[in-house]
Amino acid sequence: MTVRAVRRSGDPWLYGRGPAGGAPGPLAAVLFDRDGTLVADVPYNGDPRLVAPMPGARAALAAVRAAGLAVGVVTNQSGVARGLLTRAQVEAVHRRVAELLGPFDVWAVCPHGPADGCGCRKPAPGLVLAACGRLGIPPARAAVVGDIGSDLAAARAAGARAVLVPTPVTRPEEIAAAPHRADDLLGAVRQLLARRPAEEAAG
Template sequence: MSNAGGALFLDRDGTINVEREYLSDPQQLELLPDAAAAIAAANQAKVPVIVVTNQSGVARGMFPESRIAQVHRRLDELLAQQGAAIDAYYYCPHHPKSASAVYRVNCQCRKPRAGMLFAAAAELGIDLRESVVIGDKASDLGLGPAAECQTILVRTGYGRETEQQLPAAVPSLIGRFDTLLPAVEYWLHSRLERSISAA
């Protein structure tokens, strides 16, 4: 996959699916109401959709790393039922205070550090400057300055709480929306306008 036009990077819990603390049971996965439609819109626009998620439950000993793949398979199934698909998943299982030496890492992939985005850019040929990150937490918005991409806040999950705590000016933040679909539609429209202006 190579996409010089950028990608749609999505947080997982609280953005695509209902927030459940340290989700590890695939059967507890529940899509937010318009998440599949939002992802399908990006699919139709031929924009890569990439999930970037912190999964510190692994480092905290709450579930094995293999559970992440199981949850993502279930997410793929639920999205496919509504004609939507994720192109790639990136996750960070680390935490600097983990009891496990394997996961007790001061890593570059735990959001708001941008290691997952840099990996996706290198592996999938994505231009981060033409990309957007959409999520409900400050750690998602922090990826904007870290990766020189745009960000959008959604008010699902922890989004409303995050919004109340934001400073007046947030670098790279281009919008705030109640749910994922209008956020994605806004970005796709602005992306199209930029391409027309550049033509």
Template sequence: MIIWVSLAEPMSGRFVFLDRDGILNRDRPDYVKNRDEFIFYADALEALRWLRRRSIHVVIISNQSALHRGLMDWQAFFQLHGHMVREVQRAEGWIDAAFYCPHRPDEKCSCRKPAPGMIRAAASLFSIPLAETAFIGDKLSDVAAAENAGCLPVLVQRTSQSVDVPEHVRVYNSLLDAVRTLV
């Protein structure tokens, strides 16, 4: 598990967990492998600004198996991460911390979503009350990770997809819509 923390501000108050690819930026079937392939959704930058104004801390929880699949090198990964953090700041948002799993499914780690390892690590590091904290993702594996960790699953689907969403899961068609309902 790779853990990055901004350390710029005390980590107390309210939190939200966000998936990265498909939530902040366009996902791609062949993985987002470098900063040129990282394209923000405009509503996501607005959502991050909205969260910042309300002092809600943002923690990214993201599977990045392209690392151990050998499809992305570490330098490109960290460049992409730095680019994301800076662009969010430029848009008056803030990312407080990011947790990444570099493993492939066959490595059977405890951090790859739907396992709750990254959410639990974040919760213990920052004393986050999981039962009151939402995890916003775009896949059912995000919903499962949220449930496995004991936080509130929220799904964002920007295009209508025919996935069977469990009845109790709230679904929104943009990140901005999703975060506006958090408070």
């Protein structure tokens, strides 16, 4: 089946349950990149059967939820714009991610291509801003966890904090430039949660 390419510079796709509520402290939500961070990176994946969690993903998400924070996903899916994926396929993959890793409070998806001129494709801040808007929190109360420099750049542009979890595809210069990094997802979450008491005392 051939999927017609979509070229547009509109808004991201948003899914979720709405405001995060009264999450304690300055940090209210952790937003994760999808491919290469939460699940193995399968290029332009539209097949739920190929979804495989990254090591430590379940434990990391459990720690965020146990701390009372919202969890979300911010993901570029240019396969839609390239004509390789349909929205239904993207949504099917996300349902499988949720089956394996538990519910998410918000999903923010950029379906545009690199040349479409949108404001949501990372490293632009639009996905982070849209996710925070759906959760009802300012970006300063969110953190982004990702595996490449564009994840951190999107967080920085939005005014959120960020932690890099390098993988074999992460470029050395991205690792060197990351102000905060961790060896794995659980380490990234622990790093974020450990900073909360100091931030609350400072505030």
